[in-house]
Amino acid sequence: MYKKTEKINPFTLLCVFALLTSICVFSFTFLFGENYFSSQKAPNHNPIYLKTSDLNESIFIDGNSMFSDLAITEGWSGDGSSNNPYIIENYIILALSEHGIEIRNTNLSFIIRNVSITSGLSNYYHGFYLQNVTNGVLQNNTANDNLAGFYLVDSNNITLTKNTANNNLHGVRFLHSDNNTITNSTINSNLEYGLYLDQSDYNNITQNTLFYNVLGSIFELDCVGNFISDNIYDPEAFFLESDSGEFDADGTFTLNWTASENADNYTLYQNGGVLVEGLTQTHYNLIDLPSGTYEYYVKAFNIYGEVSSNEIKVIVKFHIIINGNVEFHQSALNNNFTGDGSYSDPYLIEDYEISADIDHGVYIRNTNLYFIIRNVVVSDGAPNQYSGVLLENVTNGRFESNTMENNQYGFYIKDSFNNTFISNTMTNNINGLLLNCSYYNNLTLNSVNNNRHGFSVESSYNNTIAMNNVINNTYLGFYLSGSYN
Known part of the structure; x- marks a missing residue:
């Protein structure tokens, strides 16, 4: 026995087809977004x-x-x-x-x-x-x-x-x-x-x-x-520098900067504070600054804005550098040395502490003025081969109670005569004291110890070296070459 097959109503087929179509459209929209179909159309160049x-x-x-x-x-x-x-x-x-x-x-x-x-x-x-x-x-x-x-x-x-x-x-x-x-x-x-x-x-x-x-x-x-x-x-970028470089030996140097395009004026800052303002030139002179570290920058201004230069540092490490009688007089004036350089009233230079890491601590040449250097400490010249005191062609100087430590030479005396060295201390230098082609100098009551060489005398004569304490020098306490009397 079997069941007779029934005919399907056409209206029912139409409803089923519509339902399936709706499900497909919904599924594509859900999966790909509502723009999927519009993206399949001819390009829209709106x-x-x-x-x-x-x-x-x-x-x-x-x-x-x-x-x-x-x-x-x-x-x-x-x-x-x-x-x-x-x-x-x-x-x-x-x-x-x-x-x-x-x-x-x-x-x-x-x-x-x-x-x-x-x-x-x-x-x-x-x-x-x-x-x-x-x-x-x-x-x-x-x-x-x-x-x-x-x-x-x-x-x-x-x-x-x-x-x-x-x-x-x-x-x-x-x-x-x-x-x-x-x-x-x-x-x-x-x-x-x-x-x-x-x-x-x-x-x-x-x-x-x-x-x-x-x-x-x-x-x-x-x-x-x-x-x-x-x-x-606005004012444009510019560059600041010092004519002394990073180190200065006497506290006197000039700051120079390139012109800032469109700037009306400049303000100079020292160690974070205003040193001078309203400058229209592109340089500034610093005179007789004491030893120390100084930081500088400059600001350029106009009515629309401002711009800062680079920052620089200048380290003032005092040195005594003199070449000739005229320069000696000027240096005495600048540094308030007492005296006038005569026999009866010699210039007096005293109570300085000098680091010789960028130059000789005291470098005097080509003078016959009378002067006394007293209670001066010079150190740290050895790494860069600088001397504590270097004299060239100098007469009539007197050095007393000074300390030279860790220099290439404590004292280097060259082509000089009639100078006196008394009660000085030379320690831990490469050479305590060197006389080279120098005559009629007096070296007494000095302490020369713990140097590589104590006294070295080369091609020099008629010098007085007496009552010095010369001990514990590494190689030679005294070294004489081509010298007599």
Whole structure:
């Protein structure tokens, strides 16, 4: 026995088909999103879909034909004529793999406005790059963090107005580009120049703001006829140095700095405080500073801003360096040495502590003035082969109760005569005292110990060396060569 097959109602089939179709549509929408089906349609070039930060579309145009075709494809208004230029606007572009907007080889008229291009610097891409282009206007755009924010090559009659170019290598750069205009733009904090003009002539650059560009606001290379006026600049970077270098021996030196472009005046700071302000020159003389460490920097000012120079350090380590009678008199005046250099009233130099790490502690030559050096300590010349006291062609000096420690020579007396050394201490030097080609000097009651050599006398005669305490020197207490009496 079997059951008779029943016919299926056509209406029922239609309902089942509709239900299955709805389930499929719902499933695709759930899995792929509501744009899945619209994406399968013919491309929709309405600019609203291209001008989103998610797509990061760069724009490349080469030639009039490609410009016209792309304008139709992208829906840009205009026809490229001077009366009805193409309008490219409202894009946000990351220049990660190519220049943000690159246009080449066209003389069609166009306006690019309200476009932001960033992030090209790390991969060496420009924001806006025009090559062999005329008749363009770039307005209200932003180009930050690119190789050049705006780069024109072999391009003429381009107007850049109300744009911003910050934190690029160069804010705006022209190469072989003439008769262009940059106006009312902000070009700040670029890593080299704000505006770099290279073999580009008769450009009009007015009413722009250029602040904090590291190498300078505007740089021109082999240019003629550029009109640059009414721009606002901060003072530009400059460099400070001392004519003495890091170390100074007498507390008198000059600070020099390069001129800061656009600066009205300068303020000099010493150890964090204002030393002098309102300077218009680019140098300042320091006189007779005591021993110590001094840190300096300079600020340049104008009505729009300020910029600081590099910081330098000058370490004053007092030394006595004299060459000749005239210089001796001047040094006595500068350092308030008592006396007048005569037999009855010798100059008195006393109570100094000197480090000989950058020069001889006391270096006197070519004088016959009378002087006394007393209670002076000179140390630490040995590492750089400096002496505690070095005399050359000196007469009538008297050294008493001084201490020479850890120098190349405690005393080095060369071509000198009629000098007296009494009650001095020479310890831990390479050589305690050396007489070289020197005569009629008196060395008494000195303590010479723990040196490599104590006394060395070379090619010298008629010197008095008596009642000295010479002990514990490593090699020789006395060394005489070619000397007598």
